Amino acid sequence: MKIKNLSFAYPSRRSELVEVISDISFEANEGSLVLLTGSSGSGKTTLLKLLCGLLKAQSGEVTLDDESVERRATMVFQSPEESLFNATVREEIIFAFKESCYPDVEDRYRDIMSSCGLDHEKYSSRSPLSLSGGEQRRVGLAAMLGLSKKLLLLDEPAAGLDEPGIENVRKIVVSERAAGRIIFIATHNLMDFLDLATHVATLDRGRLKYFVTIDGYILEKVRAEDLELKGKLMVDYYRNFGRFPGDEELLSYWRGEMNC
DSSP: OEEEEEEEEEEOTTSOEEEEEEEEEEEOOTTOEEEEEOSTTSSHHHHHHHHTTSSOOSEEEEEETTEEOTTSEEEEOSOGGGGOOSSSHHHHHHHGGGGSOOSOHHHHHHHHHHHTTOOHHHHTTSOGGGSOHHHHHHHHHHHHHTTOOSEEEEESTTTTOOHHHHHHHHHHHHHHHHTTOEEEEEOSOGGGTGGGOSEEEEEETTEEEEEEEHHHIIIIIOOGGGSOHHHHHHHHHHHHHSSOOOHHHHHHHHTTOOOO
């Protein structure tokens, strides 16, 4: 995937253009998981919309395998549950299959339900509107995954979720990356997904401040003192051991039971 000299501006009330994305360029390979960060208003959501063709750039281009990205990307908005409209969970997810060609729709349906932590026997006949907020979020994600696009864009997928909910989203991300998707996650909390990512891209008032590998981010960009305890421990562990820890390893490290 190649993003070259991408710029975009919104019209203002005075008919003047207000630039929100300015001359952004970078590349992402198959299997990449890019965390898109930046303060509120830095242009993260706008960039995601440009990457999937929902907005048309004033200049520059986005290509995937040297072709237009349109119809090859899907974006999951910050509140995907707000787009639910079918009578049952099954109908909601199967609806997305209309754009895809599967020899066995039932197998694909069950695979998506499983990857999203949804028991098909328990949820298939339920109304999406009868589910909890976390369950609706997973159904919304499942419906988008049914499109099976090469590029998957997630806008704050962990917002408002508790730890079990975030873990479900993480499992979905792992599964989709293993399937060869290119994934972008716009997030205010990198620690939700940092150990899964390959790159970090940071926007500052519409400009690309940096686009680096996880190694480059941990060793050169992140300020551990700005992080909460778990984040500090994860960064410190990575700097000492060259990898992220599992939960038990992180606990042992916090207790002082592991040495470099």
